[in-house]
Amino acid sequence: MLYLVGLGLADEKDITVKGLEIVKKAERVYLEAYTAILLVDKDALEAFYGRPIIVADREMVESSSDDILKDADKVDVAFLVVGDPFSATTHTDLVLRARELSIPTRSIPNASILTSIGTTGLQLYNFGQTVSMVFFLDNWKPASFYDRIKENVSIGLHTLVLLDIKVKEQSLENMARGRKVYEPSRFLTVAQCAQQMLEIEEEVKKEGVYRRDSLAVGVARVGAEDQKIVAGTLGQLCDADLGRPLHSLVLLGRRTHDLEREFLEGFAIDKEGFNAVWKKDYEGRG
Amino acid sequence: MLYLVGLGLADEKDITVKGLEIVKKAERVYLEAYTAILLVDKDALEAFYGRPIIVADREMVESSSDDILKDADKVDVAFLVVGDPFSATTHTDLVLRARELSIPTRSIPNASILTSIGTTGLQLYNFGQTVSMVFFLDNWKPASFYDRIKENVSIGLHTLVLLDIKVKEQSLENMARGRKVYEPSRFLTVAQCAQQMLEIEEEVKKEGVYRRDSLAVGVARVGAEDQKIVAGTLGQLCDADLGRPLHSLVLLGRRTHDLEREFLEGFAIDKEGFNAVWKKDYEGRG
Numbered sequence: 001m002l003y004l005v006g007l008g009l010a011d012e013k014d015i016t017v018k019g020l021e022i023v024k025k026a027e028r029v030y031l032e033a034y035t036a037i038l039l040v041d042k043d044a045l046e047a048f049y050g051r052p053i054i055v056a057d058r059e060m061v062e063s064s065s066d067d068i069l070k071d072a073d074k075v076d077v078a079f080l081v082v083g084d085p086f087s088a089t090t091h092t093d094l095v096l097r098a099r100e101l102s103i104p105t106r107s108i109p110n111a112s113i114l115t116s117i118g119t120t121g122l123q124l125y126n127f128g129q130t131v132s133m134v135f136f137l138d139n140w141k142p143a144s145f146y147d148r149i150k151e152n153v154s155i156g157l158h159t160l161v162l163l164d165i166k167v168k169e170q171s172l173e174n175m176a177r178g179r180k181v182y183e184p185s186r187f188l189t190v191a192q193c194a195q196q197m198l199e200i201e202e203e204v205k206k207e208g209v210y211r212r213d214s215l216a217v218g219v220a221r222v223g224a225e226d227q228k229i230v231a232g233t234l235g236q237l238c239d240a241d242l243g244r245p246l247h248s249l250v251l252l253g254r255r256t257h258d259l260e261r262e263f264l265e266g267f268a269i270d271k272e273g274f275n276a277v278w279k280k281d282y283e284g285r286g
Numbered sequence: 287m288l289y290l291v292g293l294g295l296a297d298e299k300d301i302t303v304k305g306l307e308i309v310k311k312a313e314r315v316y317l318e319a320y321t322a323i324l325l326v327d328k329d330a331l332e333a334f335y336g337r338p339i340i341v342a343d344r345e346m347v348e349s350s351s352d353d354i355l356k357d358a359d360k361v362d363v364a365f366l367v368v369g370d371p372f373s374a375t376t377h378t379d380l381v382l383r384a385r386e387l388s389i390p391t392r393s394i395p396n397a398s399i400l401t402s403i404g405t406t407g408l409q410l411y412n413f414g415q416t417v418s419m420v421f422f423l424d425n426w427k428p429a430s431f432y433d434r435i436k437e438n439v440s441i442g443l444h445t446l447v448l449l450d451i452k453v454k455e456q457s458l459e460n461m462a463r464g465r466k467v468y469e470p471s472r473f474l475t476v477a478q479c480a481q482q483m484l485e486i487e488e489e490v491k492k493e494g495v496y497r498r499d500s501l502a503v504g505v506a507r508v509g510a511e512d513q514k515i516v517a518g519t520l521g522q523l524c525d526a527d528l529g530r531p532l533h534s535l536v537l538l539g540r541r542t543h544d545l546e547r548e549f550l551e552g553f554a555i556d557k558e559g560f561n562a563v564w565k566k567d568y569e570g571r572g
Contacts, residue, residue, distance in 0.1 A: 109508070119371075119393055121372075128414050223395045257375075
């Protein structure tokens with residue numbers, strides 16, 4: 001059996017009891033470590049699970065999936081995924097490959113940022129499609145997120161923006177020379193995301209989908225003890241420091257509930273300013 | 287401290303290790319048991335957690351929240367919620383009340399149907415807002431879900447439809463007479479949901495937002511060993527029997543990926559028919 005086991009968001013104790021039982025009895029344990037990360041490293045997981053873990057990078061999952069699936073028709077293989085197992089499409093591929101090989105699969109769900117974002121007080125019913133924000137380069141500033149936000153905004157919905165992570169990436173030079181040397185990990189911050197969003201709006205698209213004084217919420221380390229939530233305008237979030245990764249951002253839609261305001265004002269950078277913008281641009285506009 | 291602990295979806299072992307530690311040391315343990323249910327009963331939870339559990343019905347949470355919060359500034363209180371703690375707004379209320387009383391709160395995330403629906407192979411990025419479907423009565427057929435589905439459909443997105451549950455409800459007569467007698471629990475099925483959706487489309491709204499041959503996916507008991515997934519047209523789902531609760535339904539949007547088709551065809555009631563409709567109405571239409 002191939003088990004896809006969700007690990008949740010923060011640390012080694014966010015695995016479910018059911019997931020832990022599977023990890024303890026599996027023949028081999030893989031950890032998918034490139035679409036998301038926990039806030040603890042592999043050693044902490046190995047110590048807690050009492051099992052050695054094979055880190056599966058993008059290359060292994062995409063080109064050597066048959067190694068991962070080897071003998072999984074006879075023995076149990078656990079493939080650990082940060083968050084919920086099906087939040088990224090890579091794992092859909094792995095399950096399809098298992099199906100071709102007649103290997104049974106089972107997934108063990110867990111928390112994902114897509115729902116844990118509810119910890120901000122924003123109601124999950126009011127979210128539209130989720131978008132991703134990558135690190136901009138001087139000559140590469142993909143703006144497809146903008147059109148999706150525009151669709152959400154047009155029907156008044158919030159947008160969760162997931163932020164890029166760069167783990168085990170090679171520089172172009174090292175890649176060209178075939179050197180397996182990797183760059184230090186990097187994680188997009190709430191401040192960088194807000195800056196990039198405004199750059200696309202103000203310098204490229206100019207369609208008024210959002211503005212410097214649109215309301216947004218930045219979150220960091222959801223589910224961890226030092227979880228942090230900050231609410232303010234996009235302009236304010238450009239200067240917000242939420243500390244270590246992972247970060248995410250929510251752009252508010254105008255279809256809101258007063259409970260959301262009441263909950264969020266506790267996280268506002270400037271409570272009075274927050275409520276003033278809310279009253280002017282959001283309240284009763286849904 | 288007030289802990290809101292997510293229980294996940296299926297049984298007593300879907301709690302996280304962190305959540306279980308909190309339950310074991312909390313002074314009082316409440317179980318919210320009216321917006322969702324696990325597939326096991328309270329006794330199974332008490333036996334596994336080794337703790338007595340106080341079932342909190344809607345009345346208790348909404349009118350006696352101060353009893354739940356009693357002394358929570360000095361002792362730990364665990365409030366257990368099926369799924370993720372913030373998937374329903376009721377719990378936002380409880381946290382706001384705790385905040386007023388200067389009681390610190392912490393939430394322990396867990397799996398929710400909102401992301402575990404990814405087990406169908408449908409990509410979470412392609413979902414719009416989530417809607418709810420209630421049990422229709424002869425003279426009460428609320429159709430607000432239809433306009434939200436219309437918004438999702440207009441931008442090509444999938445819609446997750448959450449299905450009504452009736453737990454510990456009184457008949458009007460018993461309520462009027464103040465008799466604390468409760469009706470048997472009832473759970474809306476995928477078939478009933480598909481029928482009600484078509485009834486609203488064909489007899490009330492007639493706007494062509496979806497049709498009898500629109501594609502949809504029914505799921506039951508997500509995360510459990512006997513999880514079931516069925517893909518087909520809405521017409522076919524009107525006759526689908528997915529067994530015991532809980533059920534949910536997804537109406538497909540036209541913005542699709544071939545990986546989604548490949549994954550779903552394994553669950554199709556009629557594979558050839560499914561692929562034919564896909565090719566005609568979905569493929570390349572996003």
